[in-house]
Amino acid sequence: MNEVLRVAMAERGETVESLAHRVGVDPKTAGRWLSAGRVPHPRTRVAVAGILGREPAELWPEPYRRRDLPWFRPWAELEQDATSIRSYQSLLVPGLLQTEEYARAVLGTGGLLPPDEVAQLVGGRLERQVLLDRDPPAQLVFVIDEAVLHRVVGDRVTMAGQVAHLAAVAGREHVQVRVIPLGGPWHTGLAGPFMLARLPDGSELAYLDNQLRGEMVTESADIASLGRRWESVAGEALPARRSNELIREAVERWT
Numbered sequence: 001m002n003e004v005l006r007v008a009m010a011e012r013g014e015t016v017e018s019l020a021h022r023v024g025v026d027p028k029t030a031g032r033w034l035s036a037g038r039v040p041h042p043r044t045r046v047a048v049a050g051i052l053g054r055e056p057a058e059l060w061p062e063p064y065r066r067r068d069l070p071w072f073r074p075w076a077e078l079e080q081d082a083t084s085i086r087s088y089q090s091l092l093v094p095g096l097l098q099t100e101e102y103a104r105a106v107l108g109t110g111g112l113l114p115p116d117e118v119a120q121l122v123g124g125r126l127e128r129q130v131l132l133d134r135d136p137p138a139q140l141v142f143v144i145d146e147a148v149l150h151r152v153v154g155d156r157v158t159m160a161g162q163v164a165h166l167a168a169v170a171g172r173e174h175v176q177v178r179v180i181p182l183g184g185p186w187h188t189g190l191a192g193p194f195m196l197a198r199l200p201d202g203s204e205l206a207y208l209d210n211q212l213r214g215e216m217v218t219e220s221a222d223i224a225s226l227g228r229r230w231e232s233v234a235g236e237a238l239p240a241r242r243s244n245e246l247i248r249e250a251v252e253r254w255t
Contacts, residue, residue, distance in 0.1 A: 008052040042078045082197040084139040102162040105154030137174040146182040149250040160254040167247045178237035189233035
């Protein structure tokens with residue numbers, strides 16, 4: 001039996017039937033979660049954990065035995081199920097598009113983390129990128145500021161490899177990388193990076209990041225607000241074809 005789940009339900013006064021009703025599944029389905037090894041869908045895990053006041057990894061640790069930071073794992077798993085992802089970054093190449101060398105330079109900057117932890121986090125970041133090759137593919141749209149193409153991360157060799165990789169990925173049918181030109185005015189995206197993911201059931205989630213940790217957003221009003229911000233940010237970006245030209249020009253500069 002999943003003893004942690006059973007205790008958490010008892011502490012909150014939840015039965016299989018009440019929990020099933022709140023999550024929106026059949027009671028028989030919820031009952032199976034109490035059996036060892038029976039793990040619900042990622043979105044359901046997040047919902048159940050929220051109801052019970054626990055972290056999803058406490059209730060079902062096995063899917064979360066990744067190398068990401070603990071607070072990032074629920075998002076890292078959910079994004080693998082996404083049918084589409086929209087991502088905005090003003091300062092860095094998005095994690096899903098980073099090369100190993102670029103990721104290591106980003107995570108190792110300032111010596112704030114020990115080398116073994118940097119290596120683990122780089123590994124987790126690269127594991128996420130299987131999403132790029134999934135069949136059927138997710139539709140992926142990334143908006144970045146042009147400064148990302150010019151700012152040195154690591155060294156010139158690292159940047160040459162990263163920008164070349166960005167150009168290659170941007171050439172895929174299901175991927176768009178759009179660039180906001182340097183000469184543009186201040187825009188809403190500069191308030192901070194964010195990601196929006198649409199899941200197979202049509203629901204949407206978002207992810208926000210800051211200096212200390214990230215936050216997964218599920219409230220519909222917040223998702224709607226970020227959706228409006230996305231439309232504003234995307235409106236500042238160049239079309240995909242012109243963006244690809246800028247990226248290829250950056251490849252030539254770095255090499």
